[in-house]
Amino acid sequence: MSRVLSDVKGFGKQYLRSKVGAFFGFAFPILLVLLFGAIFTAGGDQKVTLPIQNLDDGAESQAFIEALNGTGLVKIDTIPADADIDDYISEHSLTLALLIPSTFSQDVQTILSTNGSGTANVTLYGDVSQSTFGTAQAAVETAIVGMNYYLSNAKPVIGMNPPKTVKEGLKYMDFFLPGVVGITVMTNSLFSMSSLCGEYRQRSYFKLLATTKLRKYEWLTSKFIFYSMMLLASLLTTFAVAKLAFNIESSLTPLALLLIPVGAFIFVSMGMLLGVVVKDPESSVAIANAIGFPMMFLSGSFFPISSFPGFLQTVAAVLPLTYFNNGLRDTMVYGNNVSCLVNLGVLLVLGAIFFVLASRLMSWTER
Amino acid sequence: MAETIVDVKDLTKKYPPNIMAVDGVSFSITKGRIFSLLGPNGAGKTTTVEILEGLRVQTSGEVRVLGVDATKDYASIRQRVGVLPQNFEPFDELKPWEAIEYWAGLYDRKLSKKEVKNLLEIVGLADRMNSISKKLSGGEKRKLGIALSLINEPELLFLDEPTTGLDPKARRDIWHLTQEISKKGTTVLLTTHYLDEAERLADDVAIMHKGKIVARGSPQELIARHGKMTMIVISGAGSEALREIRRRGIEATEEDGEVLVPVKDPSEMRVIFQKLSGIELKAKDMYTRRQTLEDVFLNLVGAKMEEGVLKP
Numbered sequence: 001m002s003r004v005l006s007d008v009k010g011f012g013k014q015y016l017r018s019k020v021g022a023f024f025g026f027a028f029p030i031l032l033v034l035l036f037g038a039i040f041t042a043g044g045d046q047k048v049t050l051p052i053q054n055l056d057d058g059a060e061s062q063a064f065i066e067a068l069n070g071t072g073l074v075k076i077d078t079i080p081a082d083a084d085i086d087d088y089i090s091e092h093s094l095t096l097a098l099l100i101p102s103t104f105s106q107d108v109q110t111i112l113s114t115n116g117s118g119t120a121n122v123t124l125y126g127d128v129s130q131s132t133f134g135t136a137q138a139a140v141e142t143a144i145v146g147m148n149y150y151l152s153n154a155k156p157v158i159g160m161n162p163p164k165t166v167k168e169g170l171k172y173m174d175f176f177l178p179g180v181v182g183i184t185v186m187t188n189s190l191f192s193m194s195s196l197c198g199e200y201r202q203r204s205y206f207k208l209l210a211t212t213k214l215r216k217y218e219w220l221t222s223k224f225i226f227y228s229m230m231l232l233a234s235l236l237t238t239f240a241v242a243k244l245a246f247n248i249e250s251s252l253t254p255l256a257l258l259l260i261p262v263g264a265f266i267f268v269s270m271g272m273l274l275g276v277v278v279k280d281p282e283s284s285v286a287i288a289n290a291i292g293f294p295m296m297f298l299s300g301s302f303f304p305i306s307s308f309p310g311f312l313q314t315v316a317a318v319l320p321l322t323y324f325n326n327g328l329r330d331t332m333v334y335g336n337n338v339s340c341l342v343n344l345g346v347l348l349v350l351g352a353i354f355f356v357l358a359s360r361l362m363s364w365t366e367r
Numbered sequence: 368m369a370e371t372i373v374d375v376k377d378l379t380k381k382y383p384p385n386i387m388a389v390d391g392v393s394f395s396i397t398k399g400r401i402f403s404l405l406g407p408n409g410a411g412k413t414t415t416v417e418i419l420e421g422l423r424v425q426t427s428g429e430v431r432v433l434g435v436d437a438t439k440d441y442a443s444i445r446q447r448v449g450v451l452p453q454n455f456e457p458f459d460e461l462k463p464w465e466a467i468e469y470w471a472g473l474y475d476r477k478l479s480k481k482e483v484k485n486l487l488e489i490v491g492l493a494d495r496m497n498s499i500s501k502k503l504s505g506g507e508k509r510k511l512g513i514a515l516s517l518i519n520e521p522e523l524l525f526l527d528e529p530t531t532g533l534d535p536k537a538r539r540d541i542w543h544l545t546q547e548i549s550k551k552g553t554t555v556l557l558t559t560h561y562l563d564e565a566e567r568l569a570d571d572v573a574i575m576h577k578g579k580i581v582a583r584g585s586p587q588e589l590i591a592r593h594g595k596m597t598m599i600v601i602s603g604a605g606s607e608a609l610r611e612i613r614r615r616g617i618e619a620t621e622e623d624g625e626v627l628v629p630v631k632d633p634s635e636m637r638v639i640f641q642k643l644s645g646i647e648l649k650a651k652d653m654y655t656r657r658q659t660l661e662d663v664f665l666n667l668v669g670a671k672m673e674e675g676v677l678k679p
Contacts, residue, residue, distance in 0.1 A: 006472020010461065017460035017499075204452045207422050211450040212473035365422045 003214045007222035008229075015226070021192065025230055029184040029238040033177065037246045040172040047072070048135045052098045053079035053088070058105020060147075064122070065100075067143035074139045089125060096136050097125040112151060174250040177242050178328035179301035181235055185260065186292060186321050188234075189227050189267030190274075194288035196223075197275020197362075210364035220272065220359055227268050228261035235260055255331040255340050262344055263324045266351035270320070272358035295321045323347050369397035371431075372523055372554045373419060378428035380414050388414045389425070390578035396571070398522075401545065401555040403565040405660070406575035407668075408675040412558040413453055415575075416527055419556070420450055433523060446474065449521030453528045453558075455512035459501035463492050463511050466500060467518060474519045490514040490544060506537025513544060524548060526557045530564060531675070542568055560675035562660040572660070574667060581667050586660055593663040599628040599639060603651035615642050630655070 015021040050068070054061050068074055079088050079097060089097050100122050101107075107120035124140055126133040149156060200206045209219060235256070242248045271288065278284035298312060299305075299321035305313055316322045327343030330336040373396040380389040389411040396402040404412040417423040419432055421441030430437045433444045457466055464483050471478045478486070487493045490510040495503060500511065509529055516524060526545065530538040538561075545568055549555050559565055565572050566586045574582040574589070582589055601608065604626040612619045612626060617639060619628045628643070630636050636655075643653075661671070670677040 002475060002477075003473055006469055010458070010465070010469030010472070013465060014458050014460040203456050204454070205458075207417070207420075208450065208452055208455075209473070210422055211420060211445065211448065212470070213445055213475055214473045365424075 004218045004222045004225065007214060007219060008226045011222060012226050012230070015192070015230070021188075024184070024188050024192070025234050026237055028187070029180050029234060030241050032180045032183070033173070033238055033242050034245060036176055036180075037173050037242070040176070047075040048096065048132045048139070049077050050074040050096055050098055050136050050139065051077040051079045051092075051094055052100065053081065053083065053085050054100045055081055055102040056100050056104040056106075058108075060105035060108040060120075061100045063150075064104070064143060064147055067146045068098075068139055070146070071139040071142045073135055073142070085125070094125075095127050095130055096132060098136075098140065099123040099125070108151070171246060171248060173242055173246040173248045174333050175329065176302075177239070177248060177250060178332055179325055180238060181260075181328055182263070182299065182321050182325040183296055183301050184234055184238070185231050185263040185324065186267050186295065188231060189264050190271040190292050191285070191288050193223065193227075193268050193271025194274040194278075194284045195281065197272060198278075198281025198284045201275075201279070202281050206364040216362060216364060217359060220268075220355070220362075223272075224261070224265055224268050227264040231264050232257065232260050250332040251335075253331045253335075253337075255337055255344070256328055259324065259327050259331070259340070259344060259347075262347050262351065266320050266324075266347050266354060269351055269354035269358050272362065273354050276358055276362045295319050298322075300325050320347060320350050323350075369399070372396050372398050372433060373402075373556065374429075374431040375415070375419070376429040378415065378418065378430060379426045380411070380418065380423065381426045387578050389418075392428075392575075392578070392580055394573050394580060394583065396554060396556060398554055399549070399552050400570045401549050401557060401568050402571045403569035403573070404556070404558045404575055405560070405562065405565040405569075405572050405664075407560055407672050407677050410575040411578040412560075412575055413527055416525055416556065416558055420448070420525055421445075446519055447522045449516035449519060449524040449553075451509070451512045451516045451524075451526045451529055454531070455509060457500040457503070457508050457511045457515075459499070461500050462497050463487055463500060463503070463514070464496040466511060467514060470515045471518050476518065478518075486514050486517060489517070489547070491540060504537070506533050506540060509533065509537070509541060510544065513541070513548075517548070521553060523554045523556065526555060528558055528560065530559070530561065538564070560672060562664055562672065566660040574664065576668050582663070589660060589663045590658050593666050597630045597633070597636075597658065598656045599630060599636075599643070599653065600656050601626040601628070601643075601648060601650045601653050604648050608646070608648050608650065611646050611648075612643070615646065617642055626650075 016025070052065060052068075054065065065076060069076055079085060085097060085099055088094070104120050104122070107118070110116060111118060111120065122140065122144075124137060126136060148154075200209075236252075239252055274288050274291075275284050278287055297303075298308070298316050299319045300316065301321065305316045305322065308316060323343040323346045327340045327347070330340035330343065373394075375395065376393050378389055378392045379387065381387050392411070392415060394402075404415060406412050414423060418425045418430055419437055421437050424438060432441070433447055435441075435444050437444075457463075458469075461469065464487065467483050467486055468478060484493060484496065487496050490513050492507060492510050492514065495507055500508065503511065513526070513529070516526075529545070530541050533541065542564065545555060545557065557565070557568060570585060572582075572584065572586055572589060573580045582593055584592065601612075602625050605624060606621060609619055609621045609626050612628065617628060619626050621627070628639060630639060665671055668677065670679050672678070
């Protein structure tokens with residue numbers, strides 16, 4: 001045990017003194033929390049700017065624009081009536097625009113007076129892949145429905161109460177913090193272990209260690225202990241910053257603290273496995289990045305997995321970080337300890353598989 | 368009879384597909400000696416040493432280190448052996464005293480501050496004990512490596528090319544340190560491609576070439592056996608002087624404008640100088656040149672060696 005502790009101490013000093021280690025261990029999660037917290041909790045104008053070219057000077061088109069304003073979703077901007085809308089969009093790099101044709105009011109009046117079957121249409125220009133398009137489309141559709149009710153003298157029967165958050169008092173940061181912790185646990189353990197194995201092989205440190213009394217399993221254990229301690233300190237620091245800066249409601253539970261060493265266990269083992277299987281240090285780092293970065297985004301660290309397309313939800317279900325993030329949210333945000341324990345169990349099984357494989361394949365000597 | 372510390376018999380190591388890195392090497396090292404494996408890069412020195420250090424497994428042959436089979440039972444002698452690997456680089460972010468404390472822990476040892484300082488004084492790093500290792504010079508880094516290899520007070524110390532890439536002063540410092548370590552009774556196995564290093568340090572030299580030992584003995588024995596005799600060098604004398612010297616019955620040759628007069632027996636030296644003093648030579652300089660391991664190596668391998676690379 002004294003050899004393990006010596007290695008924890010020696011390796012720990014090196015890691016924390018290296019600028020990369022200190023940055024990814026502590027500065028990175030704090031930066032993420034402060035940055036995303038500032039973006040998503042500072043309020044500000046959430047409306048989408050919608051430039052409108054109104055070629056019609058009738059009362060109906062004015063009423064329609066007022067109805068759009070009334071949705072609270074868009075901020076109206078004006079495109080001059082004499083401009084060609086396609087050229088204007090191109091010249092001003094617009095991602096959204098609405099065209100109200102010159103016959104809009106006249107068409108509305110004609111349909112109403114003749115009880116005709118057609119509609120007076122507006123045209124929404126935009127990039128359907130952007131979220132702002134969805135907001136603008138919702139605003140336009142809401143305004144159309146509202147005007148149709150008004151013009152046809154009908155009244156809505158079904159409505160919706162003002163939205164409520166899932167748990168009273170929770171803020172965006174409460175949902176985001178476990179994701180930041182998950183990213184921190186993964187980047188520190190996975191990325192640094194894969195590059196560490198490459199560096200140790202390149203600098204002959206493994207050979208040097210093999211000449212001491214330290215055994216391979218002791219070295220692996222020391223890395224697990226160090227990363228667990230460092231990541232626990234990182235969690236406490238990041239949690240304190242989030243609490244102070246954004247007054248988050250989620251709590252630091254014993255299960256959350258237990259999840260940290262379990263996360264370190266699985267990602268340290270994964271990093272070692274990569275570093276052992278891929279002999280070239282640069283390749284192992286590249287592969288760790290190729291695995292780690294998609295995992296960061298697909299495991300629900302930033303966005304809820306339920307918003308992903310079906311096939312990406314399937315991918316997310318096989319990523320270890322998904323179980324880590326879910327487990328942490330279960331216990332810290334929802335207080336659902338049973339679900340957290342299920343996630344923790346999955347992580348332990350996966351971690352054990354990676355650990356056994358890494359320790360079996362790792363060799364300090366050469367054949 | 369002196370105790371045998373290392374005993375190697377018919378050692379071979381073959382790498383895929385069919386590279387014979389070590390080809391039937393045999394040697395033994397007796398206690399307290401500095402033994403040098405000398406040869407160019409790729410001669411098989413490091414492979415041989417790493418087999419002795421328990422870091423590689425041989426294809427065939429027997430290797431006994433400190434009385435045990437190094438292939439099967441190296442763990443039992445780990446505490447008694449020190450290793451400085453080739454191209455040693457210390458852990459960048461640790462200070463020398465921290466590195467020593469850390470490394471001692473890996474041998475189940477807890478050194479006092481005084482013991483750490485003593486060790487750093489031995490290797491000449493006491494005044495740099497608080498510098499971050501990555502800021503040490505190349506020579507200081509190797510000295511730190513040697514300090515680490517001495518932590519367990521080894522009976523046998525492996526130094527694998529300890530001075531490669533160092534400046535002359537740092538090399539001389541490491542030589543001095545190696546001699547001091549040897550004086551305390553530690554057996555040293557030194558691999559090097561520097562002929563002057565082997566000649567200066569080693570009691571016993573094995574010249575390795577293409578996986579084989581091509582010569583073995585003390586530097587003096589090797590020079591006597593494989594070198595040429597001492598030469599009187601008459602620099603800048605030219606062909607006219609050569610003819611005049613030969614006319615006086617003195618054997619001589621000319622190489623690069625220098626007239627070389629071989630002295631087969633040291634007792635002939637006085638007679639030859641007397642004969643030469645009677646000739647009016649227009650020479651720039653006249654001196655005697657003792658044969659070195661460099662001449663031995665050239666004779667045995669047929670090429671010179673510069674920084675580990677053979678030059679025809």
